[in-house]
Amino acid sequence: MTTRKVKTKQANVKVKTAEAKREELAANSQYRGNDSKIDDLQKNTEDSGGEFLTTNQGVRINDNQNSLKAGDRGPTLLEDFILREKITHFDHERIPERVVHARGSAAHGYFQVYESMAEYTKASFLQDPDVKTPVFVRFSTVAGSRGSSDLARDVRGFAVKFYTQEGNYDLVGNNMPVFFIQDAIKFPDLVHAVKPEPHNEIPQAASAHDTFWDFISNMPESMHMIMWAMSDRAIPRSLRMMEGFGVHTFRFVNQRGKARFVKFHWKPLLGVHSVVWDEAQKISGKDPDFHRRDLWEAIENGDFPEWEFGVQLVEEKDEHKFAFDLLDPTKIIPEEIVPVRRIGKLTLNRNPDNFFAETEQVAFHTGHIVPGIDFTNDPLLQGRLFSYLDTQLLRLGGPNFHEIPINRPIAPVHNNQRDGFMRQTINKGQSAHDPNSTRGGCPFQAGAEMAGFTSFAERIDAQKIRARSASFFDHFSQATLFYNSQTEPEQNHIIRALRFELGKVETPSIRERMLGLLTEVDKDLANQVAQGLGMSVPAKLDKPLNMSIPADGTPAKFQSKRVAQGIESSAALSMVENPNFPKDTIKTRKVAFLVADGFDDAAVADMKQALMTAGAAAMTVAPRLGVLTGADGEECKADFSFLTASSVLFDAVYVPGGDASATALKEQSDASSFVEEAYKHCKAIAASGAGVGLLARWLGEKFSESNTTGKLVADEQGVVTSRGPAGDNFTAAFINAIAQHRHWERELNPTG
Ligand code: HDE
Secondary structure, eight states, X not given: OOOOOOBOSOOOOOOOOHHHHHHHHHHSGGGSSHHHHHHHHXXXXXXXXXXXXXXXXXXXXXXXXXXXXXXTTSOBOTTOHHHHHHHHHHHTOOOOOOSSSXXXXXXXXXXXXXXXXXXXOOOGGGTOTTOOEEEEEEEEESSSOTTSOTTSSSOEEEEEEEEETTEEEEEEEESSSSXXXXXXXXXXXXXXXXXXXXXXXXXXXXXXXXXXXXXXXXOGGGHHHHHHHTSGGGSBSOGGGOOEEOOSOEEEEOTTSOEEEEEEEEEETTOXXXXXXXXXXXXXXXXXXXXXXXXXXXXXXXXXXXXXXXXXXXXXGGTTOSSSOTTOTTOOXXXXXXXXXXXXXXXXXXXXXXXXXXXXXXXXXTTXXXXXXXXXXXXXXXXXXXXXXXXXXXXTTSTTGGGSGGGOOSSOOOOSOOOOTTOOOOOOSSOOOSSOSTBTTOSOOOOGGGTOXXXXXXXXXXXXXXXXXXXXXXXXXXXXXXXXXSOHHHHHHHHHHHHHHHHTOOOHHHHHHHHHHHHHHOHHHHHHHHHHHTOOOOSSOOSOOOSSOOTTOOGGGGOOOOOOOSXXXXXXXXXXXXXXXOXXXXXXXXXXXXXXXXXXXXXXXXXXXXXHHTTOEEEEEESSSEEEEOTXXXXXXXXXXXXXXXXXXXXXXXXXXXXXXXXXXXXXXXXHHHHHHHHHTTOEEEEETXXXXXXXXXXXXXXXXXHHHSOSEEEETTEEEESSSOOHHHHHHHHHHHHTOOOGGGOSSTTO
């Protein structure tokens, strides 16, 4: 028997400060910022360009067309290892989709802090403005399956994995700042309710059905979130144009161990914009990958999406000074009460190479935190801390999912965890235990000053009970605040959304219960919804339902209590009124030019130039594909035909002049419905020369007279016309109309 050398000497490790460690890491080329994760992924990328086809064992394949048979018509032979390997791999290609957030799209990028946040947190990626921390960001819908439509009315996931120098930090947020439930124990119920109904698996990616509203109508705590989910926030124009929120209150902890509460925000630099529900439903048919394509194309075109990272900071001593509980995930801290401080920027600049390897296999976990960030006792967050690790074990097949390239930290990993399915790391050495003397005590625990993670030492003095704090019982005040903060068109959209959703509910008592709850939010809202349903609002709220009452609890103790929020409305909650949402850019907006042979060459060229200079994309839509010739002989390629394009896929539409073009389009019902639909969806519309006559014909009464009789260039509720040559005033007016996003004043029958 051979004997092994046993090392018994304790290694002599110099104690490094966190600062020194960071400097060392920064000096190491592996950590030079944005590229470090890309370099890391390179180790696992494969490119078949110029290579021979091989088996998984590297044996070159001579015939990939025919299996091995006994004679050319004979049975296939079991011996065919090439066939068996190929088919077997194919048979095993699928993994379970995420139980929620299955439909998603992701991109790589980087994060940079504007100035050191050392006063508030020791998190390494929030110290140095020169450091670019690589990130991978996945956006998602919640309810639908992997192949469902992007435009479902739903919450959007906004999950960010920061590959920091001190380990991975995952901020697994949503595009809405609150949630449906207050306690994790209700999550399976919520998800079972919103998913397709279990007996017939209908409907896909939609909350408009009985089980969802049955659950909601029994859960008054969901009412604030319902206001968000029924608002246009649930149907974003683009993943690049939505806010993100950490939802829970977290903690920042600085080097001295001082903690503060923190809420996280992502503010998109393109502003916050949505589509309308009719449009969303049509996009779901015309291009169910609308958001995925939009994100992909923006990045491919170099229009890198950007968000500023915002924090709302609250001193520990102020924990109880609010009208709501900071631990309650159904509440926001209104930005007017605690302003959002923008502390850094996220840029997405690279599409994944492989959807499955990266977007599908990325594993987010709320428990992936780094020194300087810590949890609070929010009971929803506490449950998530269990769920995310648990779900990855099943979805990705075992405990080594952190070794999958997209999940692998750029910070080194050393521990005594071993083995398991698909283990990649070849751990050297005799022993895998701690404490040990056999490896000189390695790997060592790291002191706090060496960036070792220490939990915030929160003082707890409590009984072990199943209960909900009475400070969580105000279920309606912030729902009302949200509703009150919306402009009239935004309120109308909420009313219409509720009419749609409850209109799809078949059980009358569910609708009735919902009307009861809506009355608590706003009487007029409830009445308007009831009117659309052909019902009347119940005289009084059904008994307070499921106020988280244990079986032997006393209902009287569990009444919803309204607490004045300190403000009546918050502009930050409205997409239209928020002063911080930019409305002066048309970057990346898509404008359709409706043209046929004989179009006005100069007008098309000028408008294209003006739009492109402003960062928008101009695309021609014509009766047929191929090359079109303008009145002056300019040639232009039709980007789409009326069959391959649709108004709902564009932000605005322009009908240039050119007599022959106008004549050709005049009788095209596809062209008129294109414009009518753009009008209905309140988008900017422009026409010049003979195009003005077309608009007048197509829009009929809706077409304002001043567009034909007023000034040369007229802008009537976002319908911009120029009867003369299309000059600078005209292009500028159109650009401004597009930048407003929508012209809600035009909505015909807003609550109909
Ligand atoms: Fe999640 N959630 N969640 N969630 N969640 C998942 O994890 C869960 C909640 C969020 O792009 C799952 O890997 C519980 C709030 C996003 O991969 C699962 C509770 C917020 C994503 C899970 C919540 C989120 C998930 C499914 C209540 C916003 C997609 C697959 C206690 C702050 C991440 C997976 C991605 C995904 C559990 C509530 C955001 C099952 C138990 C609140 C963005 O673990």
